Amino acid sequence: MAIALLWVFRPILLPFVVGMTLAYLLNPLVNLLQKIKIPRSFGSALVLVLVIAVISGLVLMLVPLVSSQVAGLVLRLPAYIGDLQHLVQDFAPQLNEWLGPERAAQLEASLADMIGTGIELAGTVAAQVAQSGFGVLNTLVVLFITPVVAFYLLLDWDGMVTRVDTLLPRQHRDEIHGVLGQIDRAMAGWLRGQGSVIVVLCVYYCTALWMVGLDFGIAIGLIGGILSFVPYVGFLIGFALSMTIALVQFWPDMWVQLIIVLGIYIVGQFLEGNILVPNLVGQSININPVWLMFALFAFGLLFGFVGLLLAVPLTAIAGVLIRYALQKYQQSSLYLGETIPEDHGPDVQVTVVTEAQVRSAEVSSARAAAPAKAEAAKTPRSRNRQSPAKPKPAQ
Numbered sequence: 001m002a003i004a005l006l007w008v009f010r011p012i013l014l015p016f017v018v019g020m021t022l023a024y025l026l027n028p029l030v031n032l033l034q035k036i037k038i039p040r041s042f043g044s045a046l047v048l049v050l051v052i053a054v055i056s057g058l059v060l061m062l063v064p065l066v067s068s069q070v071a072g073l074v075l076r077l078p079a080y081i082g083d084l085q086h087l088v089q090d091f092a093p094q095l096n097e098w099l100g101p102e103r104a105a106q107l108e109a110s111l112a113d114m115i116g117t118g119i120e121l122a123g124t125v126a127a128q129v130a131q132s133g134f135g136v137l138n139t140l141v142v143l144f145i146t147p148v149v150a151f152y153l154l155l156d157w158d159g160m161v162t163r164v165d166t167l168l169p170r171q172h173r174d175e176i177h178g179v180l181g182q183i184d185r186a187m188a189g190w191l192r193g194q195g196s197v198i199v200v201l202c203v204y205y206c207t208a209l210w211m212v213g214l215d216f217g218i219a220i221g222l223i224g225g226i227l228s229f230v231p232y233v234g235f236l237i238g239f240a241l242s243m244t245i246a247l248v249q250f251w252p253d254m255w256v257q258l259i260i261v262l263g264i265y266i267v268g269q270f271l272e273g274n275i276l277v278p279n280l281v282g283q284s285i286n287i288n289p290v291w292l293m294f295a296l297f298a299f300g301l302l303f304g305f306v307g308l309l310l311a312v313p314l315t316a317i318a319g320v321l322i323r324y325a326l327q328k329y330q331q332s333s334l335y336l337g338e339t340i341p342e343d344h345g346p347d348v349q350v351t352v353v354t355e356a357q358v359r360s361a362e363v364s365s366a367r368a369a370a371p372a373k374a375e376a377a378k379t380p381r382s383r384n385r386q387s388p389a390k391p392k393p394a395q
Contacts, residue, residue, distance in 0.1 A: 019149025044154035069219035083248040186316040193281035201225035231289035
């Protein structure tokens with residue numbers, strides 16, 4: 001049902017999803033301002049204005065450079081692919097000597113088909129994501145609606161949490177709080193940690209490729225860094241683009257530059273896998289990278305850009321709920337194969353009494369009570385006979 005609703009409303013979801021994400025990330029800062037006696041409404045507005053100012057400044061500084069680099073890369077990419085195919089053809093005589101004519105021809109055809117398929121797939125996916133993300137609402141409308149959504153969510157965040165808490169079943173309240181706490185830690189850890197990883201990798205790849213002198217190095221570095229939230233995808237795309245352009249750009253004296261580019265990506269992958277991700281992200285969502293990639297591709301295919309934003313949070317929630325269900329299953333009698341005693345309180349014995357027994361008890365009670373009634377009736381009379389007459393008062 002939820003997926004059906006997301007599918008129906010997917011054209012208008014982008015500003016609300018981004019606004020909710022901003023509110024979720026900025027709520028701890030607003031709570032900190034509220035603790036130092038700053039009203040929540042003023043604190044929410046102040047935090048949003050500062051964040052918008054920082055983002056706007058970065059956009060104004062980086063967009064002209066990045067847009068020219070990306071546009072140039074898109075325009076030059078077919079030419080680079082053609083040059084690469086010509087290089088392969090130049091190596092054809094040596095390949096014929098090494099592999100034989102038939103295998104060399106098969107290898108050349110396979111490389112050409114693979115390159116063409118990869119370019120076509122990348123263009124199709126990029127066009128679909130862009131169209132689904134901005135098909136109905138243009139960029140300006142999204143930029144205006146997102147801060148409004150984030151502000152009102154920040155303003156009433158504590159109230160919404162309190163109202164949801166009042167609806168929880170009292171008997172299972174602590175258990176539900178534990179599950180929700182795990183979901184919160186998983187989502188917060190991934191969003192904040194992965195955001196830091198993306199920023200660090202973007203700066204590293206852009207700087208390193210620019211210093212090598214690679215054409216469109218800044219655009220390639222941004223593509224590789226931004227796509228690093230998909231395991232291995234950002235690394236592979238950035239590496240393939242860099243090596244392709246380096247082969248064509250530095251031919252024929254290309255070996256030194258190729259080794260440097262290769263070293264850049266080896267160091268970047270080492271930093272990402274052994275330093276950045278373990279320290280900044282850790283095991284926040286505790287999901288196998290294969291399932292994470294499947295979720296990203298599936299949600300991206302279904303919902304476009306909005307699906308990419310929703311894939312990891314929904315996967316984190318699903319992972320926490322599945323682990324909780326497995327824990328409950330392993331504690332159940334179905335898994336343990338034994339009957340788990342339940343606490344029903346003290347045992348109560350129930351005796352069934354028939355109607356004949358009730359009548360017999362009534363007759364016995366009446367017979368036992370008859371002498372007592374007779375004795376009680378005689379006692380006042382005897383007392384009246386024994387009591388002396390009271391003297392009359394003197395006249």
